[in-house]
Amino acid sequence: MARRHNDPARTREQILAKATDEFARLGFEGGRVDRIAARCNLSKNMLYYYFHSKEKLFVAVLERMYERMRDQQRDLAVRTSDPAVALEQLIRYTFNAFRDDPTIIRLMNEENKHKGKYLKKSQRVRDLYGPLLETLTFVIERGCKDGVFRPNLDPVTIYLMFCALCYHYLSNQFTLEIALGRDMSSESAQQRWVDQIVEVMSLHCLAGSPSLRKIA
Amino acid sequence: MARRHNDPARTREQILAKATDEFARLGFEGGRVDRIAARCNLSKNMLYYYFHSKEKLFVAVLERMYERMRDQQRDLAVRTSDPAVALEQLIRYTFNAFRDDPTIIRLMNEENKHKGKYLKKSQRVRDLYGPLLETLTFVIERGCKDGVFRPNLDPVTIYLMFCALCYHYLSNQFTLEIALGRDMSSESAQQRWVDQIVEVMSLHCLAGSPSLRKIA
DNA sequence: AGTCGTCTTGACTAGTTAGTCAATAAACGG
DNA sequence: CCGTTTATTGACTAACTAGTCAAGACGACT
Incomplete structure (x- = not known):
């Protein structure tokens, strides 16, 4: 089962997971969107495509927790x-x-x-x-x-x-x-x-x- | 009793006080050295003159607490x-x-x-x-x-x-x-x-x- | 095969941030 | 009153950071 190139649900979940880790370890201000993107092996634009801003991503992380x-x-x-x-x-x-x-x-x-x-x-x-x-x-x-x-x-x-x-x-x-x-x-x-x-x-x-x- | 222009002890204490406030409210990563300096009505260089780096200033704040x-x-x-x-x-x-x-x-x-x-x-x-x-x-x-x-x-x-x-x-x-x-x-x-x-x-x-x- | 909407990216920017340098001004000791 | 040490500053920079833009690739449906 090779992973599909386009798998929006999976991508979204992965961003949320890595963002949770990043914000938990370094806080909102300390967390870096570039680092989250890099750890997902995704371009940074994806975070903005799915979550629109760093702040909204953080709120999504809180909600998910x-x-x-x-x-x-x-x-x-x-x-x-x-x-x-x-x-x-x-x-x-x-x-x-x-x-x-x-x-x-x-x-x-x-x-x-x-x-x-x-x-x-x-x-x-x-x-x-x-x-x-x-x-x-x-x-x-x-x-x-x-x-x-x-x-x-x-x-x-x-x-x-x-x-x-x-x-x-x-x-x-x-x-x-x-x-x-x-x-x-x-x-x-x-x-x-x-x-x-x-x-x-x-x-x-x-x-x-x-x-x-x-x-x- | 007009405050002296050069009062190192006072200056140092003021930096420490404002830095404590800044780091407590916004954390180490969220805290801004420029903002601390501005609130002290001092040039940013003073923080580096007395504390050498943001990190050492933060350690000093912890010690003082x-x-x-x-x-x-x-x-x-x-x-x-x-x-x-x-x-x-x-x-x-x-x-x-x-x-x-x-x-x-x-x-x-x-x-x-x-x-x-x-x-x-x-x-x-x-x-x-x-x-x-x-x-x-x-x-x-x-x-x-x-x-x-x-x-x-x-x-x-x-x-x-x-x-x-x-x-x-x-x-x-x-x-x-x-x-x-x-x-x-x-x-x-x-x-x-x-x-x-x-x-x-x-x-x-x-x-x-x-x-x-x-x-x- | 062509078209459309969703998903994904590389390249860019405008603003910020920690930290530096050289110059200056005040105190101090002789 | 002069030279040295201690405080203080304005101007600068190199790196970083959130956010943007236009274009490309993939899948689905016809």
Whole structure:
């Protein structure tokens, strides 16, 4: 099966893939359209033919990243009926997703550097963070009803918490490794960290833990 | 007191200040030496006279940021003898430090984007994260000895946890606000978030909470 | 085979950007 | 008050960078 000379869908996907890599590694300003074209073995004009400008290419890269995240989340099936086990699965899934595709973290950081400027320019942005948050909401509702979790847990808050604990560790790996002189990148160090996240989040969600509100 | 025409120390500081702003907002690649010079009302040559290259200027900016962090941490005095209250103070201090100087987060993200490349080029990098981590270590040791905290708490792990919870919320404010449709930037939303951090970290550190290790 | 619309390219440009050079002006030491 | 060191500048450049243009090649349909 020799590759066709003219294969627009394939060409478009290839540009998007190489652009994702380029922008994730070097940011929007650091990314070079010439380099993306060269890595695709295409003339630079193709980027402009399909995406019209560097900025619109970057927006397309962001859109595709969110789509990819959502699609992968859709494949995640939490089959257990134990809310505590389900929570643990969701946390481990989140960490693995960030670890296995580093472009997610780098592109999100880039977008936040620009205060959401490019994401706002995207039409189909609404309802990001779909499936995982829906599952978490379902898990927490059941956990609260069953009395396994403490009452009045907010799913978005819980999500933000373990998301922060997964994200920051991976995003700031390099400076933390230098500043703290601690191994952050080995498989075992990361495994230990996820275990810690599961422990602290479980403790926070499970019933039987005293509320500390009165202390403040 | 009219400003002297030749005031090298002042000039150098001004360049560093404007460069910090420029690189934090636009990153290393996005930052423009001409713009930094223009904002200082200086000719561009001054940047090269004092810092030799864009890269060395960026390294100087990073070094100065870490120094500033350390100096501010040194001013922080935790006077209480109650470890739980001390922990809360350290957490609130950390959040406020990140919130009040957004350049810290942006520069750290930039440095991690480059996998620590520039920080490694700095000579005087060792023993970053000084005073606050030392205080935390002291607080945790006392808390464990007094039986207020559970035994065998690792200070660096605790620091990484609340640091992640403070950092991620502020760093990813914009994308999260778009994706979740939730207010992240108002004073009250941020206050509620810090309260949550204090709650979850206190629960994790205080004795009397059951260890969950056996579950896994 | 010829025509049309889609896909692809080489060659070009106008503007920008990090970095340089030679000259000048202020402080300073004797 | 003169020579030297330290600060500061205007003018320049070589390389790069996003974006353009006109023309060519491929496939499909008649």
